[in-house]
Amino acid sequence: KKKFKTPLTRKQKLKRTFFILLILGIILGGLFAGYTWWNARKVLSGGGSAPALEDCADLSQLNREGDCRINVMLLGKGGGTHEAPDLTDTIIVASIDPVHNEAALVSIPRDLYVQPEGQYGYTKINAVYANAKNAAVSEGKSKKTAEEAGLAAIENTLEDKLEIPIHYYGMIDFKGFEKAIDTVGGVTIDVKTPLIDPSVAWENNWNPVIAQKGVQEFNGKRALLYARSRQSSPRGDFDRSQRQREVIVALKDKVFSAGTYSNPVKISQLIEAFGSHIQTNFSIDEIMKLYGIGKDTQSQNIKSIGLSDPPNDFLTTGMYNGQSVVMPKAGIDDYAAIRKFIRKTLVDPRIRQExxxxxxxxxxxxxxxxxxxxxxxxxxxxxxxxxxxxxxxxxxxxxxxxxxxxxxxxxxxxxxxxxxxxxxxxxxxxxxxxxxxxxxxxxxxxxxxx
Missing domain, CATH: 3.30.70.2390 (Alpha-Beta Plaits)
Structure with a gap:
């Protein structure tokens, strides 16, 4: 005898629909999380370390004063089809004090004339990465190994000149920088002095005015122009370095604002925007720990430091071997005053605390x-x-x-x-x-x- 099922009541239908949607949501959420995690793993592969991310609990890891800070080498390059794609024209050391929730951004002029360890002769510091990378390629090394050689060369150079440990690095090209800013919805910049640069007008719809004075919103393209322009600035690269630090702080504020890091879609979009445009030795866990520190660090507690900003103007420009370069006022290899200033500025937070x-x-x-x-x-x-x-x-x-x-x-x-x-x-x-x-x-x- 054929049996007939009792028709579902409206309440039962709603209940079944709810469970179907719930299961579907769990499946899609898992797929999305897995996709995001997989992309993140490709970008955040790890390799660096900083005792400060573990509260300096293991004293044996503290070799010298300053090891309870987190020092990150930030590099910006043209990349892609850009002319001289591997010149790192942006070099900034971000030093973080996780105890007092403070930080400092120290700009290194791209034309600083240095003799890198293991390289013959002197060169501008923005060419250190490219020279070491190209040398490794010529020896038959893989692209990844060559890039690692370039990063190690500039990291060692900064550690030698500043006498501080570099715990992590992050290198991004122009395209990744522009896409990242667009992904978070732009940044807010308080422009102190109008920026007019005819040399980049062709990149700005033939308009030489990059930014007027005042608070304004920048999309990725405009922020990149603001950070790159130097031809019409009174102090050239030194003024550009100041603007670069402004953009980094503005980007930090936007990334850590409500609705960005707490939004999984934004996280996924940021990771995809970075993609092959960024290289770093942070791991996922380390980035999340850094996020916990960064969200408690207010912008007013981030020092912006240029080594030619009075009264701490340690650098000068001049001709050396037929080219215009930047060097310490005390002499081409005399970094004593700079090192002392860096030590006094980037004090170990545990020494300060005790x-x-x-x-x-x-x-x-x-x-x-x-x-x-x-x-x-x-x-x-x-x-x-x-x-x-x-x-x-x-x-x-x-x-x-x-x-x-x-x-x-x-x-x-x-x-x-x-x-x-x-x-x-x-x-x-x-x-x-x-x-x-x-x-x-x-x-x-x-x-x-x-």
Missing amino acids: NASVIVLNGTPSVGLGKSKGDLLKSYGYNVTEVGDAPSKDFNQTVVVDLRDGDKMFTKHYLERRFNTSVTGRLPDGITAPETADFVIILGQNETSH
Whole structure:
């Protein structure tokens, strides 16, 4: 006997429809997430590392002051069919303090004349990546290996000149930069001085006016012109570097604004926009940790630093080997003043946080050793409260005394590394220290050879 099914009620139909849509949504959501994850894996393949992303929990990873910051080398190149596609005309070090939610953007002039490690002779720093990459290609290396050689060359050059560790890099070409800004819906720039550049008018519908004074919205194309233009700027590349830092901060504000990072469609579009236009050694997990730090870092807490911006104008221009270049005022290879400025500006956040009181005593006959070492420690952000002479001048090895029994562990660790010694908790005979002191350093004869 044939059985007939009881017709579904309207409530049952709605319920079944709901479950079908729910399952469909889960399937589509999973496919979308998988697609986004797969694209992200191609862009964010990892390879870099920074102890600060793990709260500097492993002291053995901290080799020198500054390792509790996150330093990212940002490079911009023409790419594609652009003339000289591998010249990195934009070079910026983004240094992040995850403890105090602060950051700094340090621009490196593209014409800085340097001698890269492992390369013969001097070259402008914007050619370091291209030269190393091309050399690797000529040796039969793969495209990926050649690009890695180029990135390693410019990273090593920056570490050498600035004496800071570079933990990560990000390199993007013009097309990727333009597409990324369009993907987030443009950026807002407060233009301080009108920008008029006839040399790029052909890229702006034959209009030489790139930007008028005032707050305005830039799409990708206009932002790129604003960041690239230099011919009509009074300080040329130095003014362009300032504008590049402005665009980066504006892009950061837009990316971290509500509705961008929380929107999976926008994330997917950003990743697709980057595609082959960006290279980085961040992993997905590291980017997400950086996002957690970045969203708490306000734009007013991001320093914009140019090495030719008064009163910190350390660079000059001149002719060298028949070409116009940028070099330190102190001399083509003399980066001492620049390094000191960078140390004082990019202080290790853990040293700053502990703010330990440090006394430096000269335990040798070498006159002025205490002051020179005290000044060096100050440049790294140490709170040197007193510099003087020890009662005895016969210390062969430097002694570091910890009067807080390891309570200020980061300062203790860094001082041990710097003076290549283990701290003691006992002051040498004849030496006293005020109750407010946290560390006492008695310099030994071994410091005179450093």
